[in-house]
Amino acid sequence: MLFMNMTPDMLRLLVWLIPVPPLVAFFVILLFTRGSKLVSDLVSVLAILLTWVIAILVLIAAILTPHLGEEPITSSIVWLPLGESLATSFRMGVLVDPLGAVMLFFVPLTASMIFIYSTGYMASGAYWTEIKGGEGGHGTTHAAHDEHGGEVIDSAGRRLVKFDASAWKARFMAFIALFAGGMLILSVADNLLMLFIGWEIMGLCSYLLIGFWNNRVYANQPNRITPMIAGIKAFMTTRIGDVFMLIGIAWLYSFTGTLNFRDILYNEEALHALAATPAFPNLAWLGGLTVAGAIGLLLIIGTVGKSAQFPLHTWLPDAMEGPTPVSAMIHAATMVSAGVYLLIRMFPLLSAGWVEGGPLTAPMTAMAWIGSFTALFAATIAMAQRDVKKVLAYSTISQLAFMVAALGIGAYIAAAFHLMTHAIFKALLFLGSGSVIHAIEHGEEHAHHHGHHFPIDFDAQDMFNMGGLGKRIPVTAWTFLIGGLALAGFPFVTAGFWSKDEILADAFAHAPVVFYVLAFTAFLTAFYTMRQIGLTFAGEPRTAAAEEASQRDWRMNTPLVILAFFAITAGWIGIPAALNPLGVNPFHDFVAGTLLEHPEALPFDPLPMIVSVFIALTGLAVGWLVYVARPLKAGQPDPLARALGPIYTLLEHKYYFDEAYDFLFVRLFQWFSDKVVYQLMDRGLIDGFLHFVARMTEWIAFRNKDFDTFIVNGAGDEVAQGVGNLGQAFKYVQSGRVQQYLAVAAAGLLMLAGVFIWAFFLR
């Protein structure tokens, strides 16, 4: 075979080439093939498949390499040589070590699936868009489906028309290509800066893609968040994390003089130095936070933003406004994984100074708390969601939190394992949900052609509008079931079970508290998964749309099947040695090489496994009893609501977090800028002063106009004139003359230079 007789140079070249095809595809589509949807589909899909092939070659070569951890596949070029020798210059390069190999396994796989799926998903559909201005606007709230593209007026008085959701398909393919390129850059990067580049490319793309249907509005729901807003929200929220992360990177660079993973994470003295030096020598109350700790915390903040951990999680559910492939892309394959990948990659730094069984370092403690709390928190919210995608969104947050918590307690390999399996089965679930939505939309079409009338705010994503889809879209149903079971951790078969079990086992061994929390979360997970499956597929259709739902697009079904296959089998490579017919845990032994000193596998302990089996089964069983055994009738409320009462509302409203943030930050700043800046300072002080002066002069003039008009009027004029002149004089600061600005800038620069000279030469 090809990779058998591949020279190392060829191999390195291949690694360089991995991110290239999608990026090329992005430019090709945007520059040339924009006009044709078909060609754009072909270009992007071929590109990602090419990447997949390359990645598989590299992956096989990597697996065949003995001691990959010690001698990873790496090559680098000089970024920008400075100073007197080329040796000291900053280098950019690629690196494939066991962890990178894991990324190369699931990222191109899921990405390719999502690309193929998108070609089908983006090919049809329609949504409401608002017409600005103009006259006319006849039509009633229910006239929506009578004449297609017909104009309707919703309860908010906006004039809406249907907009073809596939209009910008080519652009969409280009964006996800760029997205995949960013993720691949991040996966093969050998230093933090390059990783950050990929990271930011993805940040941009998530903004572009979440807000892809940027002219979409929701009929009768003027306050519901629109894709445009959601995109901005996601961008801003992740920005917060990114800024802190960048600070951390800069700090790391200034401390170690390099950002290369190998140079920092695989060299004892660097790590020791990082762990030994206190970050803020003169801040005693920080309790001797080391530099490693401080940098670690900053990086964690970056991850908290990117992987939507508490308290920066709110952008992710709203990111569901994007097209479903985007949700799969962002939530499963790429972006949120990137956050966790960063933590796993930097684990040696985060755990610098930590010995197995010893006290946790500051970053690890933080991760443990954030992780376990977010896991529980998100899982509870997921229980009460109506939107089929929102459930998955919150389950994603919760699952990522699993990984973060696992890292917090030092379960390095378990985290990597769960990252991989979760990416696969969560991608499967999202694509499945997308196919469900598609089916419902088609059903809506047909039903309407058969004379049904739907309210214009009919929501094709609301699970309570579904039901009984199992018979109508069997492929989706079965694959979704597989994915759901994997998510719920159905024992001994699914991938999710083994990875989750490994985390639980580690937690049981190291941190009981974390274990209990995660165990309970696992129970909730199983429950809401079953709830979702039940609401969606079981029972009888609750609406006409569900009645006539159908989805027979091979472009969407093939990826589902393939991913379902991996959702089962991907877990088997990580079966604990004790249960493994091979007698070893291949995944563990492979990934362990990534670390400097290999963590040895835990002695097998049946108790946590029994617990997790029991939990998964009970959770599924409860869900079965509530939602499948007695499926909901149309219009029947969620039985959970009766059970939980007010809590249910609380959960349904996501603990009112958006509202809280809205009040705390948005409103606060609006209030500040309005009341303080505008009203008080602008109106109050400045205008007040002017009015006061003017009125006073007027008053004096009026008083004395009988005698001495001349002087007083003169004075009044003078004062008014003076005020006017003041304004006149000040406005020239903003003269629009570039040279004036330049002069000021130059003067400022000179001042700095003076300070510099004084500081370095004269003092």
Add this chain to the structure above:
Amino acid sequence: MQITPVTVTFAIMSIFALGGGLGVVVNRNLVHAALFLVLSLFGIAGLFILLEAPFLAAVQILVYVGAISVLITITIMVTRRIMGIRESVNRQWPVAAVVAVLAFATLGFVIVSQFAGETPVSDVPPESVAQLGAQLVSSQAFLLPFELASVLLLAALIGAIVVARD
């Protein structure tokens, strides 16, 4: 420092460079200013030769005199109506003068106090031009910046055409 051909050349070239520069910034007639610019660039090229960088000297002549100055002169001639402008400096010229003098003072201070009477640490390696060429395209040196520069030039080319065409 005794009078040697090198010092004499240095003096002449410096006078060219500085005198030309002065002409550029004070001369009222723009075409003459452009001529002074050419003179100044010549001076710089001569200094490059004194610094044993003949390649840069040639490129300096080729790029600056052959291309940029021509471009500037043509622009001056195309925007011919501006020849009517009599006063060549704006109202803030005193500020500018002060800033410039201060800038020179600052730089001069650092230079005089830091680099007084420094002489080369070693000779220029033979075939330095070849080395330069090799470095520009070596992945262990300046390959990336070089490619970026070429992309920048391409972008500027297209941009200039797009902006300047009707």
Add this chain to the structure above:
Amino acid sequence: MADIFTTIYHWLFNLITGLGASEGLATGIIQFLGAFAIANFALLILVFNIWFERKVIARMQDRIGPNRVGPWGIFQTVADLAKLLSKEIIIPDGADLIPFMFAPVLAVGSVILIWAVVPFAKSAIGTDVSIGALYFVAAGSLGIMAILLAGWSSNNKYALLGAFRAVAMLVSYEVPIILTLLIPVLLTGSMRMNSIVDAQRIWYFFGVPLAAIIFWIGSVAEVGRTPFDLLEAESEIVAGYHIEYSGFAFAMFYAAEWAHGFAICALMATLFFGGWRGPGVDQFPTLGAFYFITKTFLIYFFQTWTRATLPRVRIDQVMNFCWKFLVPLSLLLLILTVVVDKVVALSGAIPAYLSTQSFAAMLPRTIVLLTVNLVVGGAALLWIARAGRVERERRAVQMAAIESGAAQQAGK
């Protein structure tokens, strides 16, 4: 085996040092003398060149040509020179005096500068700088400035128009020139003129004829000789940028143009026709000068021949030809040459591929490159033939339309 030039050098050196000058001073004086000699050669040879060209063209046009002054009219140019020198230099109203006077000097200077790197023989070269080829381009680019100044300072719209045309054309044609100049430089691996000549056991013309041709066309355009003499096309822009010049100032432009025309022949000979290389030159280096002059004059004859043959082209045709044909072609040629050369060299299929030691050693490389050139050139010819056909048809349609319109006018 000291050749005549080194002999002269040593003789002068001993002479001057004998007079009690320091060695540095002696070298300086000799260098100055050398520069003086080369400059004068470059200018005086014109006297002969002009006569030569007029004679040749006359013969080609079945005339006799200058035949009054001196034997075969050989002193005709001297007479013309005397006339020009004795004429008044008219300075038009509103002329910008300094540039007006500076322009001709710059024009001549830029041409003379070129001769500094032209190797007459292995040891007879003004200065063998390591960047000779680049230097030649840089020096040539000065002429553009001269033209621009002349056109501007004359305060005459035809002059300015002509200057703009000239600059547009010269700047455009520098691109293919530089691109093709790179090819011999790449093949040699050095920009040093002497190394380039040294490496030509087989003339580069036989290896990369297409490059030579493109370089030639570009150079002729740079000089602005027929068929590219529309810069001073008397029939359209009376005389181009030097319309206002008279007397000696004009003579300098005139001299600059002809000297440039001769200089490109010398460069052509150096870069593509093996410069001073020739049989027995290694034993008797002095022979090199003879070979070099001969080659140069043969090429000069060819130049005159083209001038006598080809009609003048329109400015738009000139520009299109450069940007839409020469530039892409030379780019393609450059890339192909580099790639093929590298691939063959690295593949090691041909031993000692890059060696320039002997005729035999250079043969394989020459053949490889020749095939590349022939393929590219053939393709280019086919393409331009097609383009020309299309153009002609378009023209025919236009003319028909015009004539029909005219006919209707006549009908009314």
Add this chain to the structure above:
Amino acid sequence: MIPLNLYLLVAAALFAMGVYGVLARRNAVAILMSIELMLNAVNLNLVSFWRYRAPDALSGQTFAVFVFAVAAAEAAVGLALIISIYRSRETVVAEDVNMLKW
């Protein structure tokens, strides 16, 4: 041999002239020319530091080459902008192009 600081002083003076020109000239083309002066001063600095401090690593010369590239790009785009401004507003006086104000 000329000491380093002489070259640096020449460069500094040239740079200062450039600063003055950029700040004081009215004509946009003149401003552009002054910018070229500043760029050349930078180049002179780079090359002389290369010659005197690190003749073996050619970074100084390489950066000078990059400055050439940047200067060419800057001149092309700048002049194009000036011409288009001249077309639309009949002026190339920098301070007359002040639409962006209060």
